[in-house]
Amino acid sequence: MEELKGCIVVYGIVGCPHCIRAKQLLKENKLPYLEVSIDRYPAVRQWLQEKTNRTSVPQIFFNEEHVGGYDSLEAAFRDNDHWQELLALVRENEAEDGFLRIPHPSEAVDSNEGASSSFRCEKDPILELYQELIESGIIQDKKLLVFTQQKNVFPGDRFVSWLIGRGNNEEHAIQQGNKLLQKKFIVGVTTGTTHFVNSSKEYYRLTTGEETVALNRGPSQGCILDKGGALPLAAHLRDLLLQLFTHVSSNGKVVDYVSIKDSTEFAEYVTLTRELQRVPLETLDEDQRKAFFINIYNALVIHAFVSGKKPTNMLSQMWFYDQVSYIIGSHQYSLNDIENGVLRANRRGPLQLRSPFRRDDPRLATSLIQVDPRIHFALNCGAKSCPPIKTFSGENVNEELQLAMTAYLESDEALQVRPGEKGRPATVLLSSLLKWYAADFGSTSEDVLRWVATNVKLPEKKDSLEAALTEGNWSIKYIPYDWGHNGASTE
Template identity: 30%
Template sequence: MEHPTNANLVLEKDAPAPDIEKEEMKNVDTVKKEILESSSDIDEVDSPRVPIKEQLESPIVNSDEVKSEKRSDDDAIDSLEEEKEPVFDGTEVPGIEDKESAWSEKAVALTNFVRQKSLVAVSTVLRRLSMKSDDGIEDSSEEKDSSPENKVLEASGKSGERFNWSPLSLIGIGDSKSEQEQPVEDVTQPIAMKGRIILYTSLGCNDCKEARKYLHAKRLRYVEINIDVYPTRKLELEKIAGSCAVPRVFFNEVLIGGLNEMKILEESGKLGEKIDYVVSEPPSFEAPMPPLSGEDDPSSNGPVDELALVARKMKGSVSVKDRFYKMRVFSNCFLGSEAVDFLSEDQLLERDAAVEFGRKLANKLFFQHVEDNIFEDGNHLYRFLDDDPLISQCQNIPRGINEGKPKPISEISARLRFLLRAILEAYSSEDGRHVDYRSIHGSEEFARYLRIVEELQRVELFEISREEKLSFFINLYNMMSIHAILVWGHPLGALERRKTFGDFKYVIGGSTYSLSAIYNGVLRGNQRPPYNLVKPFGAKDRRLKVALPHVEPLVHFALVCGTRSGPAIRCYSPGNIDTELMDAACNFLRNGALYVDSISNVVYVNKILRWYSVDFGKNEVEVLKHAANYLEASDSQAFLELLSDTQLKVIYQPYDWGLNH
């Protein structure tokens, strides 16, 4: 590999874009040939977002692999389009979309021209073939196979196979004499069964992990009941199994036992009979039941806030409508004087006392001023929390304002950690690099998570400690990303990523928080996202009080947005947050995010360190020195010596935005 000579540290930059017009004229013949062979569009656009359930039923294809398949043999076509520079939160380098759209318009015109010419040629051939048939000339099978029409159809089929079809759907298509006609069983899918398999587990149980792997290897779909998450099921297990030891597996009402018992049955040849039984027989009334909705869930219990009842009654009495205020129109508002009238009559209070009572309701976040003002008697405009047009679009307020009495953020954070730990143990790989989104979507644990985040609507955040804030928002961000993927689907392009990170929001403490607001506003201490000019929170934004006072660089190795090039997903606790973040950094950087080739003097670095380099150092050398702290001691020392004594070339690895399924 060629070494740089002029600088101690050289950054590999993208090559300048070629002259598009010259390349178009140069490659017209090539494009014509490709169109006739494939009949696929040159000006492809991003596919619409697909719901997660449909995405998971088809093989997930790496976006880089799709791009490579779409490239032609002629490298000139590839050089017509500049490489995009997407960043972690979905934004792009300013101006890149304009360049892309300019080439897209030219590509559309070129495509239409070539397509018209190709259609004329194909129709001419078909007309000649039909004339030959009319004259009594029979076409052989070889002539039919070699006709331009069949070539176009065959190429079109290949194009569909490449981009739209599952490879398994092609089995059986083709010559009837081909062996590919025989149906092939998909060995990756679970066995269809009429019965039900129940697996009892507990948190931190190694045998339970092995039992999950064993059942997955046998392609047996099961329902997991964690006796730590569902404590009443511990008594049930002890009653029907004789003890509360885990793991325990039930095929319908039949107790199979633990991991050792399953292996013994397999060695004796009896496990197959048990599997045949659960496949063919539905569960009886004696079989253990899956977890019920709301079972053992503290979110479903708790006292009702008395003020919530007053707020609900007031909402039905005041006039909520669009109103004009300070040269602007505000939707779904009511007057402060109307609220005072209601409170005076309902609570039997004087107007001054009614104003104080109204301020108490406002402090509990049942309603807020349309701008920034305390509750007063008069023509000031106020809006109920769930009537705010931004808050009403948040994903954790589906049934209006939560009327339960707000719980301390420390309690909610503890339950969130407990639930996240259970979800990761049951539905993610051991290294945290892969997540079973399909199973999470249908689990009672995820339903419980949705109930927990509803409790965040009116929670108090301002008095939370640094450690609690770090662990809470990191865990919430990671679960929020899973929620976004399950509801909106995995974003397929830069624009969809921007929408997901900016528009998927929760209401927390009366304010809206998007994924980007949590990442860049709270955890990065209100720093500008890459390639953006403004900070997430303005000077008068209430969320600024929640933001950390300074940047926490290690959060970049803990935040997971569902991509393959991102860090592994973990659960973080306030008591050990700094140690856990250091472990996450070591795990990320030692497993491919920073690779040093000492022979060729090249270091390959994950692009996260480039996008957020300002959080790690003033220049690239400082960033790499910071990252070296989390390598193995011997590797770190060698890397620092290489960094200071030799000419080192830095290459940033392509970021894989594919789903970490």
């Protein structure tokens, strides 16, 4: 590495592909740099926004010279005269004292290195009974309706008789059944079952999801999940997710799913996803649910891609979003269920004929009260045109969504404005996301543009869009969506 009098600073976040590409370019040119993660040093974020008027990352400085993001760095590199000017600046001059915001280590918030301590799997006392139930012989596959066969089910009276045969009385047996039901080790086959009943007509099934294609099917470890509700588990899954996002290829262009598949973090993640089967979603408030399901959606996509379930054509894309799923809180949620059923307040998706959840669907209770359109800039579907992968916390989800939205609208993949000439209308190029989900942004095309104009912060884009709206002379074109994978093959 070359020795410099000055310094090059890259401000970024964990797992940011453009950040990695910028660092790779500097490494290839043997240029040392200082990396400042605004995830670990959130106090730096406000300074960075004020200094650059940008919310996107990376933001790169050569001493006091603000170069910009990765595209600007690459453009400078291709312009030899500009590149030599930048190199001369850091080779011959020290950085102005106090100009750059270099945080002290004491300012760091919790790092990912401590992720393993955020959730401890203490075994639930009822786990032993649950394991004995599995070996009891009373669980079977049974045709409960003419055309429907239920797997891993048992009637309430057989469970009670089984426990009575082990020295329990009927009251205690029913109490134990209720504990298994409340802790979601079992679930009632009849919709809306909340109490265990000693009856030959009331059936219950295991929550393992063995009869489904859910990626987290199988027996859980039986961790205690009722202390603090779903939040400790969600926080730990979020930390593991951050670690998985560091597996980005050396050029930063794709997620390195091969490395993820072989990582200890992924093995731990897969094991822990089975605890989602019993997570008490009812303990989450609106913001916590929003953050929880955004994170789970992004993680489920990664889990599916690592498992080799990447869609290759339009038909497989439809299958992917409808079938790739997790068991969460004893119910199965596909990617479409999470996006349209929960996060979009049970609205019909672009290719759906009806809303995901019917009136009698117990999952309807997890739907958000109203649509927050910013979620579209937080969900990463695994395609190249999807917004960058980020993670969200229940306590700060609205601020984090605001940053994700602002950063995405800064990009040319989301918004471009081409002024009109000689009386011709200005052309506004928008991400196809704003076409497919237009109803979440407004009732008309003008409503959508006004929503964008209100929320885009980059001055040149904001001014151009507002000018076009004021003149009333504009047309919209939608930027083609690149459905190519953002990852390499796992084969």
